[in-house]
């Protein structure tokens with residue numbers, strides 16, 4: 406996707422604070438962190454949102470969660486807890502239309518976000 410900021414980050418065309426990379430997934434720190442740890446875990450393949458996924462993408466999105474679990478441990482959050490969020494659609498707060506998993510932790514969080 407030519408105009409997708411996360412595709413450009415994945416391609417190395419714009420800088421990011423990268424914390425993980427493999428053949429399927431890239432993870433980097435959110436530029437406007439909402440918690441002491443705020444990572445974005447992003448499939449290297451462009452999908453606009455969960456709405457665009459097919460059955461073929463299910464293992465990829467499972468891998469996203471597995472990487473999140475590993476990064477949470479790496480960030481020291483496995484015991485204290487962390488939140489994984491996937492905003493889907495503008496009405497849910499999605500602003501970057503390249504599917505991504507937010508990993509938030511390092512501060513107490515209330516039951517749900519509004």
Ligand code: AMP
Pocket residue numbers: 410421433434435436437438445491492498499500501502
């Ligand atoms: P969402 O609102 O769920 O689509 O989340 C998009 C997230 O991407 C927001 O938390 C932004 O702060 C973050 N973001 C936007 N541009 C960048 C960037 N260049 N590097 C890192 N994070 C970004």
